[in-house]
Amino acid sequence: MIDFVEEFMGVSKQADIDGFDEQRILVKSMSKVLPLIIKNELTERQNLCLRMFYVYGKNQVEIARDLKLSQPTVSRHISTAKAIVNKCLAYCYYSVKQANEQWLKIE
Numbered sequence: 001m002i003d004f005v006e007e008f009m010g011v012s013k014q015a016d017i018d019g020f021d022e023q024r025i026l027v028k029s030m031s032k033v034l035p036l037i038i039k040n041e042l043t044e045r046q047n048l049c050l051r052m053f054y055v056y057g058k059n060q061v062e063i064a065r066d067l068k069l070s071q072p073t074v075s076r077h078i079s080t081a082k083a084i085v086n087k088c089l090a091y092c093y094y095s096v097k098q099a100n101e102q103w104l105k106i107e
Contacts, residue, residue, distance in 0.1 A: 005082045005089075009034070009054040022100050029096040030089060037088045038081075046081035049074050 007030075038047055048067065052058045060078070064071045 003082070003086060005050070005054070005085050009050075025100055026093065026096055030092065033092050034085070034089065037085050041084050041088060042081050043077075045069075046077045046084070049077040050081040050085070053078055 038050065042050065045067075049063055052063045052066070053060070058066070060071050060074045063069075064074045067074070069077075
């Protein structure tokens with residue numbers, strides 16, 4: 001199973017690349033839906049821990065200190081958030097991949 005969080009977190013700058021090959025379409029699609037999933041499907045703490053870890057590059061101990069949580073709690077928030085995001089992105093990935101394949105058949 002692909003770890004979509006590892007694959008697509010922080011790729012929004014890469015997604016601005018022009019072009020229409022299949023990989024670019026997947027990256028652009030995932031980078032557009034990822035913020036929506038994070039905003040709408042995660043708790044505030046899960047959202048914050050995930051962003052601090054992937055976007056700001058903080059480790060779990062630093063996040064725990066900043067949020068006044070224990071490191072195991074931060075670890076659980078990140079793990080749960082990743083599971084939720086990965087599940088949602090797996091459906092998106094499948095859908096975009098199928099649409100790409102249909103589009104390529106038409107050309």
